[in-house]
Amino acid sequence: MPPRTLQIFKTGLWDDNPVFRQILGICSTLAVTNRLVNTAVMCIGLVYTMILSSVTVSVLRNVTPRRIRMMVEVLIIAAYVIVLKLFLEAFLPDISRELGAYVGLIITNCIVMGRCEAFAGQNRPWPSLWDAFGCSVGYSFVLLFIAFFRELLGFGTFFGVPVLTGDWTFWTIMVMPPGAFFMLAIAVWLARSVAPAKAEEKGKAK
Amino acid sequence: MFVFMVVVASFFAGVIAAANLALAGRIRVNRNLFRQRKILEALELIDYRAGKGKRSGKEIQKIFEERVKDLTDRPVACYAALTPDGKISRVGVLSRWQGFWGPIEGIVSVTPEDRRLHGIGIFSHSETPGLGARMTEPEFRKQFFSGEMEVPAPADEGEPSERVGIDAITGATRTSESIVKFLNESLPKTVDTLRQEMPSVRAGKEG
Numbered sequence: 001m002p003p004r005t006l007q008i009f010k011t012g013l014w015d016d017n018p019v020f021r022q023i024l025g026i027c028s029t030l031a032v033t034n035r036l037v038n039t040a041v042m043c044i045g046l047v048y049t050m051i052l053s054s055v056t057v058s059v060l061r062n063v064t065p066r067r068i069r070m071m072v073e074v075l076i077i078a079a080y081v082i083v084l085k086l087f088l089e090a091f092l093p094d095i096s097r098e099l100g101a102y103v104g105l106i107i108t109n110c111i112v113m114g115r116c117e118a119f120a121g122q123n124r125p126w127p128s129l130w131d132a133f134g135c136s137v138g139y140s141f142v143l144l145f146i147a148f149f150r151e152l153l154g155f156g157t158f159f160g161v162p163v164l165t166g167d168w169t170f171w172t173i174m175v176m177p178p179g180a181f182f183m184l185a186i187a188v189w190l191a192r193s194v195a196p197a198k199a200e201e202k203g204k205a206k
Numbered sequence: 207m208f209v210f211m212v213v214v215a216s217f218f219a220g221v222i223a224a225a226n227l228a229l230a231g232r233i234r235v236n237r238n239l240f241r242q243r244k245i246l247e248a249l250e251l252i253d254y255r256a257g258k259g260k261r262s263g264k265e266i267q268k269i270f271e272e273r274v275k276d277l278t279d280r281p282v283a284c285y286a287a288l289t290p291d292g293k294i295s296r297v298g299v300l301s302r303w304q305g306f307w308g309p310i311e312g313i314v315s316v317t318p319e320d321r322r323l324h325g326i327g328i329f330s331h332s333e334t335p336g337l338g339a340r341m342t343e344p345e346f347r348k349q350f351f352s353g354e355m356e357v358p359a360p361a362d363e364g365e366p367s368e369r370v371g372i373d374a375i376t377g378a379t380r381t382s383e384s385i386v387k388f389l390n391e392s393l394p395k396t397v398d399t400l401r402q403e404m405p406s407v408r409a410g411k412e413g
Contacts, residue, residue: 031335060214063210064210065207065210067207068207068210068211071211072210072211072214075214075215075218076214076218078218079218079219079221079222082222082225083221083222083225086222086225086226086229086233087225087229089229089233089236090229090232090233090236091232093233093236093237093239093240097240098335100335100339101335102335
């Protein structure tokens with residue numbers, strides 16, 4: 001992988017991580033993280049949508065009239081998400097039912113539109129692919145981190161397999177909406193403590 | 207600009223149409239199977255807490271064919287559960303009521319003679335995931351099983367009957383209220399009609 005591509009990937013994955021740096025895509029971060037299986041499917045869905053949307057937007061960037069570019073972007077994203085939704089309904093009906101409206105709401109996930117606007121619209125398809133891949137994987141690992149603790153503490157399971165047995169009292173609050181807020185805050189706090197943003201470092205140097 | 211939009215839109219509409227065409231059959235089978243599963247659960251022919259011991263699609267279809275009688279063409283559209291020797295043990299009434307966000311469709315199983323509620327299964331709803339949508343979870347549904355709840359008799363003119371209450375869902379007051387309303391207002395009338403129907407239903411089966 002050439003260094004530039006690697007850098008683009010790393011930026012999306014960590015330096016400009018959509019969840020803990022840009023605080024984007026929070027609705028789905030809060031909504032679908034109470035079970036790892038659902039989260040994993042949601043993440044795969046987002047990786048797929050982001051890569052295809054970014055590449056398509058990038059391919060069309062020179063012929064898309066500037067004034068209607070956002071309409072075109074939404075159209076592209078929506079089309080890929082609907083195909084994903086049909087696919088889930090056909091092959092993973094239970095998960096599709098549990099995710100409910102959230103699959104459709106990938107269309108409005110700010111990360112997808114954000115990367116199409118900020119990166120894919122100005123860059124060639126290959127770097128755009130890596131940018132989308134980095135951002136979506138960056139989103140996914142934070143979500144899986146949150147889901148891991150929520151499912152473990154709330155249901156005592158890991159991907160549905162009972163892990164905490166015996167006297168363990170389930171922390172029901174972890175699988176309820178407030179648990180998501182706590183875990184998200186902890187995740188953001190941890191990530192920012194481990195690697196403060198450059199601006200924050202500069203601020204401290206002064 | 208306009209032409210470009212039309213071209214892009216047509217292309218993606220084509221992609222979606224193709225995907226829909228290819229997957230529609232499978233999606234229909236899945237939906238049908240889900241419906242049958244919910245009917246069997248409500249009729250207590252399979253365990254509604256299905257976790258690990260979840261029945262496969264083939265098992266569901268087999269049990270459905272052997273133990274369920276389709277009575278959806280009768281005045282009260284319902285499915286009846288049959289005992290192994292072919293007698294009707296309980297009746298699952300197809301129900302639809304207004305939830306918080308949209309209609310809730312499902313099946314409620316009762317024994318019309320003693321007005322006992324034996325189970326519930328939800329086919330479709332538009333309630334909030336994590337809140338109202340939790341009505342589909344075993345934890346909430348368990349209160350409707352095993353005949354502990356009695357459907358009230360329909361209110362006489364001007365005289366309200368005793369109302370039945372439920373353990374509601376925290377954070378989903380309106381969804382819970384819609385269920386209480388359904389249990390107290392529309393279901394009693396249905397059960398009453400069913401009580402009058404039952405002799406002919408049973409005769410139809412046995413005769």
